[in-house]
Amino acid sequence: GQSLEQPSEVTAVEGAIVQINCTYQTSGFYGLSWYQQHDGGAPTFLSYNALDGLEETGRFSSFLSRSDSYGYLLLQELQMKDSASYFCAAPNTGGFKTIFGAGTRLFVKA
């Protein structure tokens, strides 16, 4: 089967840096995406990695290591508004269905 594992909760303080990890198991791999979801809101796309390495978008960066079946989302200069759930996601074998991890709840404290 296919699965994505990520921690259920992470807590950090405002201004800090936090890393949310995601490990995946899949028989075919087409890349790893990250989505953010605030309470009561819709998941929104943050980033996508198809190849190994770091992709940077403002305060958020995402990393992928295909050989390790591992990726992470890095959030820098944390702000209170970053408190949300973060999901890693990947297409399944064959690529027609995106599977989501169970989500990591990030709490940012003052």
Added chain:
Amino acid sequence: DTAVSQTPKYLVTQMGNDKSIKCEQNLGHDTMYWYKQDSKKFLKIMFSYNNKELIINETVPNRFSPKSPDKAHLNLHINSLELGDSAVYFCASSQRPTGHSGNTIYFGEGSWLTVV
């Protein structure tokens, strides 16, 4: 100019009732989806349509029936509602079926269904 819009946003109904959720996207995408998010925030795909054709049909009770009159619309009808159907249902779309190019999925705001 909401990209993916769904109605109603909130729905409280009694067990045994039949209800529908409507969804429209104005992004010109070919592919639309229904996802279910439970109380633990787990996002699970239910159905996907590509150009009005069903391409994904997960193990979902047949009380759930999607309908796509055109590629911009995907509705979800639920018969004989049960307590366990209480969840947030997200409609979503992408340019094409998710796959090799990391197609971004655009989600609607969700429909919060409570069955009492």
